[in-house]
Amino acid sequence: MLLHIIARGKIARSPEGELLERYAKRLTWPFKHTELPDVGGKIPAPAQTPVREVLLDERGKAMSSEDFAALLGRWRDEGVRECRFLIGAADGHGDAARASADHLLCFGKMTWPHLLARAMLAEQLWRATAILAGHPYHRSG
Numbered sequence: 001m002l003l004h005i006i007a008r009g010k011i012a013r014s015p016e017g018e019l020l021e022r023y024a025k026r027l028t029w030p031f032k033h034t035e036l037p038d039v040g041g042k043i044p045a046p047a048q049t050p051v052r053e054v055l056l057d058e059r060g061k062a063m064s065s066e067d068f069a070a071l072l073g074r075w076r077d078e079g080v081r082e083c084r085f086l087i088g089a090a091d092g093h094g095d096a097a098r099a100s101a102d103h104l105l106c107f108g109k110m111t112w113p114h115l116l117a118r119a120m121l122a123e124q125l126w127r128a129t130a131i132l133a134g135h136p137y138h139r140s141g
């Protein structure tokens with residue numbers, strides 16, 4: 001299953017960009033990173049279906065890394081070809097986008113800068129795939 005981060009703004013050679021790259025390099029699952037302009041631009045259509053759409057949003061459901069891994073594992077086992085993760089810009093996502101998403105993923109009730117949220121997501125993707133593979137990277141508790 002392709003893990004596809006779609007985010008607004010350029011992460012370029014920032015500290016957050018270095019973190020994103022560090023975790024993306026460790027991923028053994030197919031991974032793609034698409035950047036959109038801060039405003040406008042078109043979210044690319046999925047190359048393969050079925051697809052699941054996860055919106056990163058502070059109004060979403062906070063979950064443990066194990067539960068996040070289980071969700072990704074279930075979608076993979078159901079034959080989902082692409083899981084896309086949408087990260088908003090300064091104004092976040094609209095109500096329509098929230099209503100149509102398959103899942104709202106929350107990194108706690110605090111608001112994080114969008115570039116940091118992108119790097120945090122990359123780490124959680126690596127952690128989730130490590131959990132599913134039984135890799136010792138993740139130690140719970």
Ligand SMILES: C[S@@+](CC[C@H](N)C(=O)[O-])C[C@H]1O[C@@H](n2cnc3c(N)ncnc32)[C@H](O)[C@@H]1O
Nearest residue numbers: 056057058087088092106107110111112114117
């Ligand atoms: C600066 S935040 C936007 C906040 C915006 N005012 C709102 O109400 O959603 C930019 C993006 O970072 C991500 N983000 C920030 N904090 C988050 C959190 N606690 N959980 C999940 N995603 C978060 C979201 O994708 C959000 O759209």
